[in-house]
Amino acid sequence: MPTIKDVASLAGVSVATVSRVLNDSGYVNHETKQRVNDAISTLNYRPNNVARSLFNGRSQMIALLVPDIMNPFFPELARAVEDFTKQNDYTFVLCNTDDDPEKEMHYIDALQQKSVDGIIIVSSTITEKELNQVKVPIVALDRILSSNLSSVTVRNREGARHAVKYLKALGCKRIAHICGPENVSNTKDRLSGYLDEVKDMDWFLSSYVVTGEYQFDSAMAATKNLLINHPEIDGIFVANDVMGVGVLKAAQELGLRIPKDLCVIGFDGISLGDKITPSLTTIKQPIYEMGTRAAEILIQQINDPVFTVQREEFEVTLLERESTSVRR
Amino acid sequence: MPTIKDVASLAGVSVATVSRVLNDSGYVNHETKQRVNDAISTLNYRPNNVARSLFNGRSQMIALLVPDIMNPFFPELARAVEDFTKQNDYTFVLCNTDDDPEKEMHYIDALQQKSVDGIIIVSSTITEKELNQVKVPIVALDRILSSNLSSVTVRNREGARHAVKYLKALGCKRIAHICGPENVSNTKDRLSGYLDEVKDMDWFLSSYVVTGEYQFDSAMAATKNLLINHPEIDGIFVANDVMGVGVLKAAQELGLRIPKDLCVIGFDGISLGDKITPSLTTIKQPIYEMGTRAAEILIQQINDPVFTVQREEFEVTLLERESTSVRR
DNA sequence: ATTATGTATGTAACGGGTTACACAAATAAA
DNA sequence: TTTATTTGTGTAACCCGTTACATACATAAT
DSSP states (O other), X not given: XXXXXHHHHHHTSOHHHHHHHHHTOSOOOHHHHHHHHHHHHHHTOXXXXXXXXXXXXXXSEEEEEESOTTSTHXXXXXXXXXXXXXXXXXXXXXXXXXXXXXXXXXXXXXXXXXTOSEEEEOOSSOOHHHXXXXXXXXXXXXXXXXXXXEEEEXXXXXXXXXXXXXXXXXXXXXXXXXXXXXXXXXXXXXXXXXXXXXXXXXXOOGGGEEEOTTOHHHHHHHHHHHHHHOXXXXXXXXXXXXXXXXXXXXXXXXXXXXXXXXXXXXXXXXXXXXXXXXXXXXXXXXXXXXXXXXXXXXXXHHHOSSOOOOEEEEOOXXXXXXXXXXXX | OOOHHHHHXXXXXXXXXXXXXXXXXXXXXXXXXXXXXXXXXXXXXXXXHHHHHHHHSOOSEEEEEXXXXXXXXXXXXXXXXXXXXXXXXXXXXXXXXXXXXXXXXXXXXXXXXXXXXXXXEOOSSOOHHHHHTOOSOEEEESSOOOTTSEEEEEOHHHXXXXXXXXXXXXXXXXXEEEEOOTTSXXXXXXXXXXXXXXXXXXXXXXXXXXXXXXXXXXXXXXXHHHHHHOTTOOEEEESSHXXXXXXXXXXXXXXXXXXXXXXEEXXXXXXXXXXSSSOOEEEEOOHHHHHHHHHHHHHXXXXXXXXXXXXXXXXXXXXXXXXXXOOO
């Protein structure tokens, strides 16, 4: 690999001049610049980013930490962040944490040691104390972590309320809720929204709320249990789409007809929901916009040290599909 | 951020001694070591990886380049690579290339400038010429790129043959094939396997082979066309599972009963296949093992400069599910 | 007693860039 | 003409580790 010195000697100038050409800074004579550029292309020289990073403490790298890369919601989010960061000349890297605080801190440590410029994080396990160890700009995405951290989320509670109201309007008389892990902020919000709408109903039972851990398998098992114990349930609001798919699977295995016997509505709006049969009605988050916005805020904070905490909350919309409306 | 100098002065030793403690190299008196370690924890010191990388040209970072992060096959693969590399003290990063040669080279450039130690790549677009620009160890995964590159793949042709034979054994009389993009090596192999089994059949028509570009949408559209033009088709071998899901969706929208009217078998064995209704019969690749093995080979090549090209080919197995067998 | 070996630690060069500073020549302003 | 400013380029320090080499003492071998 050629270095800046090789370029300098080939062009007959000092390394400083080469550096000035590279960074388009300071004064460089037009002809000299030409010579340097010629040398650069002759040698196929690429500046060593590690050396650059060492000097200026920046790496032009942004990382996204997600809890579960196998949940399609996160690849969709990642795509958005990737596109935006790339447009802004950052290298984007994706890290999977399993919502395991240890893996999380391990990545954060490793990334900081590599002088990562900023981190976007989807987490529910990280603590305030750990956050204080992070010296680079952070933006929380999808879940709120701390009050002094910028975040990009959606109106979870309102979305949940909307979902339940919609099921009611469809004529559902007994509506259950499959929720996520209880330590996740949006689990709480979506649950609150659900409760807002049902807690005063005469039919409501606390056993209508069961956790599915935001996972397909748990949700499927939980749903089977729920439906066997409560055959009267005719509507389910599911806290995310992956679990929604599990609910559909469980219901179908129990021989229920969707949406005739049971209406199901999810939350997220991942494209998977439209690929299955019956397709899944859902509360759609603007996933791409959220990822983009998070990246935008992060880059803003990287460039502007006197950042103010920004909390962006997106609206959600109902996406009506086959799991609630009769198929034509 | 404290540096090695801060640690050294706090412990009353030179930076060399601190470095020796950090790397457990050379001689260090036991008491001195203790003092240094105390200083390290007092200051909460973490060595700067960028400086390390600059000196020794290694970054302890391994990257995986995948063509489509939204296809669940790749997150599953990524999980395997991540787990193995992490166990071996590498930082793992995942990059999405869209099978776009430009994005691919951009990532490869950026990663090399960051002194990445090695790259695992799933690609069909990269050229021999571009591969020569890569100075770090590479392993090709899922698809073969060049004869002088280590690779981890599966027996695609045999798997395809197996799939078609199985459909025949089920009693399918007219078997079609939805294939991937023609420039991908495993598209060709799977197609060859299909042709091996059907080209001499009296019913075979070349229009029974259509491309689905390894994408859900294309596959769904292609399948609808196919089934409308050829209502006699009673079995489809689909070159990957994501397209298999699209085929099922298309067939269901056309009102066909699966598997009664149409049997469908995919290829990959992603967990999504088991989440949908009907679940998708498939030729299962040992995804996790493949990712692990690719990482293992890469690390081997990183550590051993006189590497020999290794080509590993895994067996595939038939995973029988509802899209071909009558549901109980 | 002399030499070889093992233990312990420090100094300084190095990796590949960036940039503060110095200096010189050319041009503009006083 | 003298002084100030702009243009152009080079030297060397710096970023933060690692390690070759030097040095010094203790112990073991000859």
